[in-house]
Amino acid sequence: MKRLAIVSVILSVLIFISCEKSNDLNDSVFIRDNDNPELPEYSEWGYNTFGAFYDREAFVSNSEVIPLKVITEGGNTSFIFQGELSNDRMLMEFIMPGFSPTSYTDMLALNNNTYDLKTAGWSIKMVIDSDIKTVEILEGNFQFRRVQKLNVDEKQVQCIVSGIFNFMIKVDGIPVRVTDGRFDAGVGKGNFYLL
Amino acid sequence: MKDKLFGVIVMLIAVSFTAVAQDTGTQVPTEVKMRKWFVGTGTGFTMYGASTPDYKFIRGNVSWHDHVYNSDIASFAFSWHAGLGVELQSANTRFGYSIGVRYTIYMGFLGATTYDNDDDDDFFYVRLEENGTQTDYLRVKSINQINSYVGIPLEFRYLLFKPMLFRPYMKLGADFNFKINDSSNVKFKDDVMDKYEEDVAKLFDEAEDFYSTMYFGIGVKVGRVGKINFNIDARIPAFVLTGKKAGLVQPIAGGGVNISVQVPL
Numbered sequence: 266m267k268r269l270a271i272v273s274v275i276l277s278v279l280i281f282i283s284c285e286k287s288n289d290l291n292d293s294v295f296i297r298d299n300d301n302p303e304l305p306e307y308s309e310w311g312y313n314t315f316g317a318f319y320d321r322e323a324f325v326s327n328s329e330v331i332p333l334k335v336i337t338e339g340g341n342t343s344f345i346f347q348g349e350l351s352n353d354r355m356l357m358e359f360i361m362p363g364f365s366p367t368s369y370t371d372m373l374a375l376n377n378n379t380y381d382l383k384t385a386g387w388s389i390k391m392v393i394d395s396d397i398k399t400v401e402i403l404e405g406n407f408q409f410r411r412v413q414k415l416n417v418d419e420k421q422v423q424c425i426v427s428g429i430f431n432f433m434i435k436v437d438g439i440p441v442r443v444t445d446g447r448f449d450a451g452v453g454k455g456n457f458y459l460l
Numbered sequence: 461m462k463d464k465l466f467g468v469i470v471m472l473i474a475v476s477f478t479a480v481a482q483d484t485g486t487q488v489p490t491e492v493k494m495r496k497w498f499v500g501t502g503t504g505f506t507m508y509g510a511s512t513p514d515y516k517f518i519r520g521n522v523s524w525h526d527h528v529y530n531s532d533i534a535s536f537a538f539s540w541h542a543g544l545g546v547e548l549q550s551a552n553t554r555f556g557y558s559i560g561v562r563y564t565i566y567m568g569f570l571g572a573t574t575y576d577n578d579d580d581d582d583f584f585y586v587r588l589e590e591n592g593t594q595t596d597y598l599r600v601k602s603i604n605q606i607n608s609y610v611g612i613p614l615e616f617r618y619l620l621f622k623p624m625l626f627r628p629y630m631k632l633g634a635d636f637n638f639k640i641n642d643s644s645n646v647k648f649k650d651d652v653m654d655k656y657e658e659d660v661a662k663l664f665d666e667a668e669d670f671y672s673t674m675y676f677g678i679g680v681k682v683g684r685v686g687k688i689n690f691n692i693d694a695r696i697p698a699f700v701l702t703g704k705k706a707g708l709v710q711p712i713a714g715g716g717v718n719i720s721v722q723v724p725l
Contacts, residue, residue, distance in 0.1 A: 290585075294519070411593075415595050415596075415597065416597070417596075419653075425595070
């Protein structure tokens with residue numbers, strides 16, 4: 266009887282483990298960068314990850330919140346990265362003026378484009394652990410290295426946006442460097458908002 | 461390492477053959493007519509644990525130590541063989557050296573999570589094509605490669621104890637196999653994608669035209685001295701030795717069973 270109980274527990278654990286796995290495209294695939302293992306490596310697979318050094322700390326995506334949301338409102342488009350900074354929840358929003366896609370497929374227009382954050386009129390909002398920060402851009406750029414339309418079994422499902430960013434900002438009056446930034450995320454009906 | 465081990469094994473078999481040829485050990489009583497040569501036929505199978513090569517076109521296909529994502533791809537390899545052979549046994553019936561011809565079917569399998577495909581969530585994404593601003597994935601449940609080979613096995617047996625009806629033995633063997641046919645089968649999540657079967661199969665490595673294995677075995681010979689006998693042995697462990705590209709998956713080590721019957725000449 267005792268042996269049967271042990272076997273049942275083992276089988277239950279094995280079944281649970283096998284059921285837990287998912288092949289959803291919304292899953293995050295965090296592959297450590299060889300040079301900077303705190304950050305995910307740069308990829309163009311739609312692995313739903315991002316990462317950057319906020320001074321010396323790593324601001325990275327996690328599996329708890331949607332890593333990227335794209336919101337179009339009032340003639341501007343916001344790219345909202347949500348993750349964690351040394352165990353604190355952090356949100357970084359890049360607001361791009363003059364770009365108003367009506368669907369996620371319109372984001373293909375961003376493919377292979379680099380924007381100087383200062384001269385292109387971008388703005389950044391930041392929230393660290395529910396604390397809203399005042400941010401002033403000093404210099405830097407944001408590059409969409411690749412934006413691609415993704416078909417699965419011949420059906421269009423999402424756009425994959427991948428790129429890098431580096432910049433220097435003032436946060437509550439104090440200069441901060443954000444370096445080695447990279448992102449690779451799928452944008453589809455679940456995280457594209459037209460308001 | 462595997463090449464050196466392979467060389468040692470071949471040398472041991474060659475040396476033992478010499479020992480058998482020169483053996484002048486204990487003679488079996490004259491009332492039993494000695495049979496030194498036996499001809500036989502046998503069949504068996506081997507299952508190998510295998511690793512998935514670093515296919516860049518499979519989404520999320522990365523090894524455990526590089527990441528925190530749980531790859532959903534499982535892999536294994538399996539072979540079945542049948543053949544004919546001759547064995548030369550020593551006068552004291554301790555040693556046996558055999559050579560033959562063998563037909564082998566070798567299958568490599570790559571599948572999502574589990575080996576059966578009843579669960580609708582068991583699939584992985586294969587990147588069929590990427591071109592500028594468009595990328596196409598296909599959802600694949602499994603892929604297998606089936607290759608046929610003709611080969612030459614070489615085996616050395618050491619029979620334990622004195623002649624008896626059930627006599628245990630240890631075996632050391634190697635075989636050298638040449639590919640004569642290959643095929644691939646891909647199972648898609650959506651049957652409509654079957655039209656891409658050949659395109660997907662081409663993405664994966666083909667097995668090389670030659671491969672060899674090495675194996676150890678322990679078994680039992682059933683039969684009287686100089687009479688027809690039956691043999692069953694377990695191959696533990698078995699290794700695929702050669703070829704940088706073993707095909708769809710990379711076999712690591714395995715085990716199996718072999719049965720044979722021998723008739724004295």
